[in-house]
Amino acid sequence: RKEVEQDPGPFNVPEGATVAFNCTYSNSASQSFFWYRQDCRKEPKLLMSVYSSGNEDGRFTAQLNRASQYISLLIRDSKLSDSATYLCVVKARGGNKLTFGTGTQLKVEL
């Protein structure tokens, strides 16, 4: 089983729709969680950290469920510019290593 698993998609949604991605992780000792965004042929960029209590940044909401070992990303009112690949990233306790998922591709259409 992969350490971090994501549905590769693509998720094709109309502009204005709400879309959610899940990511599961296998290491119960994982400490920190993040969502990165990667545009086609570009470098990944941090979208948001994921906190235990859940957090929101504008149209984006991230949730963590430690009991079921998954994190989620919800995007409301999707824009064309949200089209990208979203990478789930997990950091284990006591180390520097970040483990990346393979990403979920989102395509927002007119």
Add this chain to the structure above:
Amino acid sequence: NAGVTQTPKFQVLKTGQSMTLQCAQDMNHEYMSWYRQDPGMGLRLIHYSVGAGITDQGEVPNGYNVSRSTTEDFPLRLLSAAPSQTSVYFCASSGGRGSSNEKLFFGSGTQLSVL
């Protein structure tokens, strides 16, 4: 600030050739790392460094060397290129003084093809 500068952007090598991918950051970050990204595999850590003079292996270190003689620079050397090293390579850094070392700043990537 330029952030993380990575060169070259594209490179084609023949099997057995050696080369160095350059990476420099101007954010005084202590942590620097190299990843490779392959279709369906996600980003995989090759080598990393937590400070000048300190390097360690990541998930896929074979065939690669690194050194960290200064805080700013973290070059990645391919000793004898193989077709299996065809990939997109990213350098990343994090952890300025007093800040979290968890937010990675990436270079723009190097697309390497080994024939």
